Amino acid sequence: MNAHDTTVEGAAPRAPAPAPAGAAHEVLAVVFQIRQDRLSVLLWRRARPPFEGRWSLPGGRLGADEGLDDSIRRQLAQKVDVRDLTHLEQLETRGDPCRHPQGRILATAYLGLVPADIDPLVPADTRWHPASDLPPMGFDHAAIVHSGRRRLRAKLSYTNVGFALAPPEFTMSQLSRYYRAALGHDVAATNLRRVLLRRGQIEETGRFVPSGRSGGRPAALFRFRARRLEITDAFAVLRPPGGA
Amino acid sequence: MNAHDTTVEGAAPRAPAPAPAGAAHEVLAVVFQIRQDRLSVLLWRRARPPFEGRWSLPGGRLGADEGLDDSIRRQLAQKVDVRDLTHLEQLETRGDPCRHPQGRILATAYLGLVPADIDPLVPADTRWHPASDLPPMGFDHAAIVHSGRRRLRAKLSYTNVGFALAPPEFTMSQLSRYYRAALGHDVAATNLRRVLLRRGQIEETGRFVPSGRSGGRPAALFRFRARRLEITDAFAVLRPPGGA
DNA sequence: ACAAAAGTGTTCTACCTACACCCATGA
DNA sequence: TCATGGGTGTAGGTAGAACACTTTTGT
Structure with missing residues (x-):
């Protein structure tokens, strides 16, 4: 206990008694x-x-x-x-x-x-x-x-917490769906990619995911560079679309 | 206590006994x-x-x-x-x-x-x-x-907490000194004024402080519009000078 | 008139959103 | 070859830092 407590609480008659234990x-x-x-x-x-x-x-x-x-x-x-x-x-x-x-x-x-x-x-x-x-x-x-x-x-919006929601490797469209779910609004994969790359949060693994039966270009696989929380932007990002 | 506790702690032999009181x-x-x-x-x-x-x-x-x-x-x-x-x-x-x-x-x-x-x-x-x-x-x-x-x-940088550091009325140069003290780096009064006005954090009172013996233009007095915490910018501001 | 302090105008840059367009693949 | 999804290029907007310049006062 702090040595001041007795002094102070003695001087304050309205101080409730602390629970003994x-x-x-x-x-x-x-x-x-x-x-x-x-x-x-x-x-x-x-x-x-x-x-x-x-x-x-x-x-x-x-x-x-x-x-x-x-x-x-x-x-x-x-x-x-x-x-x-x-x-x-x-x-x-x-x-x-x-x-x-x-x-x-x-x-x-x-x-x-x-x-x-x-x-x-x-x-x-x-x-x-x-x-x-x-x-x-x-x-x-x-x-x-x-x-x-x-x-x-x-x-x-100002840290790399995304690493904790995403699997070790992911495509940008997957990641944008995670962000959408967590933020509650749409996140364009295109811009998300650039923002996270610029901030050095993610990097390409060099591997790709083949396209599904419906075709489409194979998606590059990314990973987060750090696996623990870092503040990458003390400031801003990712406002809801339409500037709302 | 949560009704699950007994179940769960019973299943975990390594759970330390809680202090009784x-x-x-x-x-x-x-x-x-x-x-x-x-x-x-x-x-x-x-x-x-x-x-x-x-x-x-x-x-x-x-x-x-x-x-x-x-x-x-x-x-x-x-x-x-x-x-x-x-x-x-x-x-x-x-x-x-x-x-x-x-x-x-x-x-x-x-x-x-x-x-x-x-x-x-x-x-x-x-x-x-x-x-x-x-x-x-x-x-x-x-x-x-x-x-x-x-x-x-x-x-x-993203709320109006300044209200809690400043007196009810203040000049912009006073306020910038408070910000400097709290942030640890210089804050230009000129820009601070514009940022806080744009965000609607502060407003002019219409009153002025006469200049001291050394002259100078009288300073306008401002006040914070709200006296409790509000998030005025979910995003960014006030980075240290030099972009550091 | 001149110094001092406050306030305004303006430029430059960073960063982000939106969107049009291009690329690689499957059927 | 065309539909599908991924990726790139680019234009426009917003916000803030920096700084020159103007305004208002005291001496």
């Missing part, structure tokens, strides 16, 4: 993946009250001697193969005393991303839901999903 | 103010171990039935007059089990801003320090100050 703490994750061209979140269906039958974010209690990052990684390893999480970052902590009907539980939420090419085995009571069409959710979890969505959208 | 939790604040053209943080000098004699962020234990925002506001009211906090937002939560030598204490940090025109009465063991020249600090607090600095810098 502290508050319960849980970690939650908004795990996104692009599935069938839609941004999807991994949710659990609650089998028991409170909020029985509603959906909630995966996560659980923080271990007694566990770091926050370690904890969410551990808990997700039971839902999603840990090697498949290409990105994980802290989102926000919620501490409203009323957020949980069974007493005071603080929650630290994370944003996790899974690349589009894999399909983690998840338990039966767990499902991917489109982020734009959430089922009825318990607690404040729907609001947390929205925070995650906003964060992802913002970071797509 | 939860972990201790504190709230901290990085409070910035521009003083004499330097970005400064409010710090406490620790009178007792651990980290005796080093400096730390103001804050303290979370009350048993207190929200996180409420808690930091309450605790700051004992350091800084609460009406003077023009902006407050959550920064990050740190939960490394080793961050506190006296046991596991989670900390949720906030970023708070005080406008340049006021001078809150702070206790004797509390001082403003230049953010670019921090004294020896305890715990992980120096790292938290850096997070706050990064956040402030970023938000200055």
Whole structure:
């Protein structure tokens, strides 16, 4: 404890007594993946009250001697193969005393991303839901999903987070579909290619994908140059078409 | 608790036992103010171990039935007059089990801003320090100050946070000095004026400040149009001079 | 009149969007 | 050879940095 606490709290008669042993703490994750061209979140269906039958974010209690990052990684390893999480970052902590009907539980939420090419085995009571069409959710979890969505959208325009959504190699039209799903508006593959190349986010692999039965020129395969988050443009990009 | 927890943790023998009553939790604040053209943080000098004699962020234990925002506001009211906090937002939560030598204490940090025109009465063991020249600090607090600095810098370019640093009315040369202090590089008053006007962040009050003894044209007084955070440009601005 | 500080006008450049056009392939 | 999808070239727009120039004051 800070040595000042006693001084200060002694001088403030309205300071509430701290809970002697502290508050319960849980970690939650908004795990996104692009599935069938839609941004999807991994949710659990609650089998028991409170909020029985509603959906909630995966996560659980923080271990007694566990770091926050370690904890969410551990808990997700039971839902999603840990090697498949290409990105994980802290989102926000919620501490409203009323957020949980069974007493005071603080929650630290994370944003996790899974690349589009894999399909983690998840338990039966767990499902991917489109982020734009959430089922009825318990607690404040729907609001947390929205925070995650906003964060992802913002970071797509000034960082290389795309690497975490895309498979190791991809064509530009695939990538533009991922961006469309995450951003919620059309992204022209033509310009996306130039923007990401100029910023040094992606590079050509030299390989190509043969055209399908309907013909067409073979598509070049690209990859992201870095596999961890980098801020490539402290500034702007990718506004919705029509300047809206 | 989430109904899934028992299921999942039962299936994971390596899950650490949660602390029965939860972990201790504190709230901290990085409070910035521009003083004499330097970005400064409010710090406490620790009178007792651990980290005796080093400096730390103001804050303290979370009350048993207190929200996180409420808690930091309450605790700051004992350091800084609460009406003077023009902006407050959550920064990050740190939960490394080793961050506190006296046991596991989670900390949720906030970023708070005080406008340049006021001078809150702070206790004797509390001082403003230049953010670019921090004294020896305890715990992980120096790292938290850096997070706050990064956040402030970023938000200055795509939101109207300036309102929280500036007094209610200001001249453009004053404002450009605030921006310079916060961003760490020169900001031309001429262009700043146009950028902020175009974005609708500021407006003229119609009043003027008479020139000083050394002459010069009287300066127009401006104000921010909004007094709470708004994202005025999802994209870019204010890169350092020379394109660096 | 001259220095000082504020404000305006103008140019230059970077970056992005949109769109027309060209290229490589399958049937 | 034509439909299909990928890739290139280019024109137009927007925004901001830099800087010269004008305006308004004090001495």
